Amino acid sequence: MPDKSFLTWPFFTDRHRALADGIERWCEDNLPADHSDVEEACRELVQKLGRDGWLAHTAPDPQSPSPLDVRTLCLIRETLARHNGIADFAFAMQGLGAGPISLFGNAAQRQWLKRTRAGEAISAFALTEPQSGSDVANIALTAERYGDGYVLDGEKTWISNGGIADLYVVFARTGEGPGAKGLSAFLMPKDLVGFSIAEKIEVIAPHPLARLKFERVCVPASAMIGAPGDGFKVAMATLDIFRATVGAAALGFARRALDEAAARVRERKLFGGPLAELQMVQEQIAEMALDVDAAALLVYRAAWAKDNGAARVTREASMAKLFATERAQQVIDKAVQLHGGDGVRRGAVVERLYREIRALRIYEGASEVQKVVIARQVLAGASS
Ligand SMILES: Cc1cc2nc3c(=O)[nH]c(=O)nc-3n(C[C@H](O)[C@H](O)[C@H](O)COP(=O)(O)OP(=O)(O)OC[C@H]3O[C@@H](n4cnc5c(N)ncnc54)[C@H](O)[C@@H]3O)c2cc1C
Numbered sequence: 001m002p003d004k005s006f007l008t009w010p011f012f013t014d015r016h017r018a019l020a021d022g023i024e025r026w027c028e029d030n031l032p033a034d035h036s037d038v039e040e041a042c043r044e045l046v047q048k049l050g051r052d053g054w055l056a057h058t059a060p061d062p063q064s065p066s067p068l069d070v071r072t073l074c075l076i077r078e079t080l081a082r083h084n085g086i087a088d089f090a091f092a093m094q095g096l097g098a099g100p101i102s103l104f105g106n107a108a109q110r111q112w113l114k115r116t117r118a119g120e121a122i123s124a125f126a127l128t129e130p131q132s133g134s135d136v137a138n139i140a141l142t143a144e145r146y147g148d149g150y151v152l153d154g155e156k157t158w159i160s161n162g163g164i165a166d167l168y169v170v171f172a173r174t175g176e177g178p179g180a181k182g183l184s185a186f187l188m189p190k191d192l193v194g195f196s197i198a199e200k201i202e203v204i205a206p207h208p209l210a211r212l213k214f215e216r217v218c219v220p221a222s223a224m225i226g227a228p229g230d231g232f233k234v235a236m237a238t239l240d241i242f243r244a245t246v247g248a249a250a251l252g253f254a255r256r257a258l259d260e261a262a263a264r265v266r267e268r269k270l271f272g273g274p275l276a277e278l279q280m281v282q283e284q285i286a287e288m289a290l291d292v293d294a295a296a297l298l299v300y301r302a303a304w305a306k307d308n309g310a311a312r313v314t315r316e317a318s319m320a321k322l323f324a325t326e327r328a329q330q331v332i333d334k335a336v337q338l339h340g341g342d343g344v345r346r347g348a349v350v351e352r353l354y355r356e357i358r359a360l361r362i363y364e365g366a367s368e369v370q371k372v373v374i375a376r377q378v379l380a381g382a383s384s
Helices: 014-030 038-051 070-083 085-104 107-118 231-267 279-307 314-338 340-344 349-356 367-379
Strands: 123-126 142-146 149-160 167-173 183-189 195-200 209-220
Touching: 014 070, 038 085, 038 107, 070 085, 070 231, 070 279, 085 107, 085 123, 085 149, 085 167, 085 183, 085 231, 085 349, 123 149, 142 167, 149 167, 149 183, 167 231, 183 209, 183 231, 231 279, 231 314, 231 349, 279 314, 314 340, 314 349, 314 367, 340 349
Parallel strands: 123 167
Antiparallel strands: 142 149, 149 209, 167 183, 195 209
């Protein structure tokens, strides 16, 4: 039985507690998903999550817009991740992919949100390029003015939902200024001439990922999200919200690992008694529980601060992502160790978690990048 005592913390309202119960029940009824075809699994999960109303939390309703509730996003991600990594991925990408539209889209662009919220359209966030992963300002894909639109030329890589997405938010160089000052964001439907999937990328915890190619792809000027030159701001503001939710997913993986480890050491008998009676084992369990609670405090602090009107939560979100992902890796590693050989047996829950957690320390800003962000905020005397 997972620890739910954190739900009594002052970060949450009764609405959040009811939502946490609801998503738990949904997971029990609908998960785990069949992973044998990862693209099909994602499509089905997006449809189900949309059908049952969960994706409505990933973007504002264009009819009556209200801000995203980051605590809700975090609670849903934590719960989905505790049950099934691919379900968390399907939910999270609908929010991240549509995030720039939610935050900066105009009324016409926001019409897409009806479809992403209902699970009828899959979204993708296309920022990374081969030479500009951590170095976001070094984006090379160009968007050149042509008549009353833009022509996109270049490549994106490591794009989640690449190949199954219906819409892509693409960050491109429009050249208003050097580096980060010369980028803009574009909303691009999947079926434009010149757009193709150059490569499907396989990773240790499979989910849809692709390298994308843009060969003279024409988009109208109305496809631009925000103003020319605003692309970096659009990307960073989106990540500001969704970074804390990566921490929440890591927290879900860590909680599951702790639960699995606690059950295992209670049941496994060695040296004449349960493994749980050995003090060195208790030390492991104590450290895991401490990391889980500390991560939860940082994740929900960042989410609460954003929901309570902070304009930016750069420092809090980076701390939450950094701590929760790094410590989840350690918690899961301890859980594998406590399972002995069964911990590395293919198909074991902790073996799956061991693979699932790894990429979270890299994407949406590697851990080292989060440290740079936090240090800059502290040295600049910024409170967030
Ligand atoms: C599973 C997965 C899903 C992804 N999904 C998306 C997506 O949907 N959309 C998208 O746009 N991108 C996505 N990405 C890309 C991801 O954001 C990048 O992989 C990430 O930003 C790192 O870029 P890189 O891989 O080019 O590594 P590099 O930029 O080459 O960095 C390599 C390593 O160098 C170190 N490093 C980097 N910067 C610093 C620094 N300042 N100081 C010290 N050390 C540093 C870090 O250890 C880092 O891991 C995804 C990646 C993965 C693995």
